[in-house]
Amino acid sequence: MPLLMLTCFAPDLHPDQPTYTLSEEESKHAVRVLRLAPGAPVLLVDGHGTLASTTVQDANPKRCTLAITSHEFIVPRATYTHVAVAPTKNLDRMEWLVEKAVEVGLERLSFLRCARSERRDLKLERLEKIAVSALKQSGQAYLPQLDELIDFDKFIAEIDPSTTFIAHLEAGERTALAQVIGAAPRCCVLIGPEGDFSPSEIALALGRGVRPVTLGSSRLRTETAALAAVFTAQVVREL
Incomplete structure (x- = not known):
């Protein structure tokens, strides 16, 4: 998955969910600061090895909803x-x-x-x-x-x-x-x-x-x- 797109933190991300709603803080940054519009790509990371490629579905500055297109799990390092x-x-x-x-x-x-x-x-x-x-x-x-x-x-x-x-x-x-x-x-x-x-x-x-x-x-x-x-x-x- 490309890592140059906007990355947002999604601590409660689950592999089987079709959409994800960003926290109010992440939503404000994505919509008000970066001015992301519907269709814009966003990468989600949960901090436990799961990444999800998404696109903006609803650019609400308080509850930005993303449509998940794919998931990837990064195997932890052996060290x-x-x-x-x-x-x-x-x-x-x-x-x-x-x-x-x-x-x-x-x-x-x-x-x-x-x-x-x-x-x-x-x-x-x-x-x-x-x-x-x-x-x-x-x-x-x-x-x-x-x-x-x-x-x-x-x-x-x-x-x-x-x-x-x-x-x-x-x-x-x-x-x-x-x-x-x-x-x-x-x-x-x-x-x-x-x-x-x-x-x-x-x-x-x-x-x-x-x-x-x-x-x-x-x-x-x-x-x-x-x-x-x-x-x-x-x-x-x-x-």
């Missing part, structure tokens, strides 16, 4: 990238991370409350909207899972240490993420706050069997490090 990051005080930087990580192809993003975290609470509503917008813009078929903020020690207790890596800045032996990620079809990379993980948090992770990694010689901002982890995982696996 799965999960990044857990301590959100920055400036929420704009987390919004940037969500947008870019969705474009690159992240499967899951968790938010950690660490000892040195500047942000102690986080509301996902705005980030979820940004994720949907990035999904539509980039032509991705799957919407990443965004998790509520969770305490670091609780998160560590729940993960699979055999597929988890911690990118910390403390002295000690660390392996480049690119060298170990290719052998791990599923991976979770932990990214700390601006002041890094605390020594006790690093010790807790290592004690659970989480492996220490480095993202390079540069000292990266939190959101840059998180995106670098996503990009590294995608590029290494594609090569």
Whole structure:
């Protein structure tokens, strides 16, 4: 299916339905902003792998109805990238991370409350909207899972240490993420706050069997490090 036409988010799309009515927000954008008329092509994506080619049937700015002409299911990738990051005080930087990580192809993003975290609470509503917008813009078929903020020690207790890596800045032996990620079809990379993980948090992770990694010689901002982890995982696996 072509991905250059207008793409709209349809979270409740079903393969057997002949028509689909866009939400009021999507309808307003399609009809009032883009001025789509009956017969105009629209691509629907549900964020779970289903795409549908449609044409505008009723260009109502509040309830735009589309006639579905065909469906396609995109098989999920065999790899799965999960990044857990301590959100920055400036929420704009987390919004940037969500947008870019969705474009690159992240499967899951968790938010950690660490000892040195500047942000102690986080509301996902705005980030979820940004994720949907990035999904539509980039032509991705799957919407990443965004998790509520969770305490670091609780998160560590729940993960699979055999597929988890911690990118910390403390002295000690660390392996480049690119060298170990290719052998791990599923991976979770932990990214700390601006002041890094605390020594006790690093010790807790290592004690659970989480492996220490480095993202390079540069000292990266939190959101840059998180995106670098996503990009590294995608590029290494594609090569």
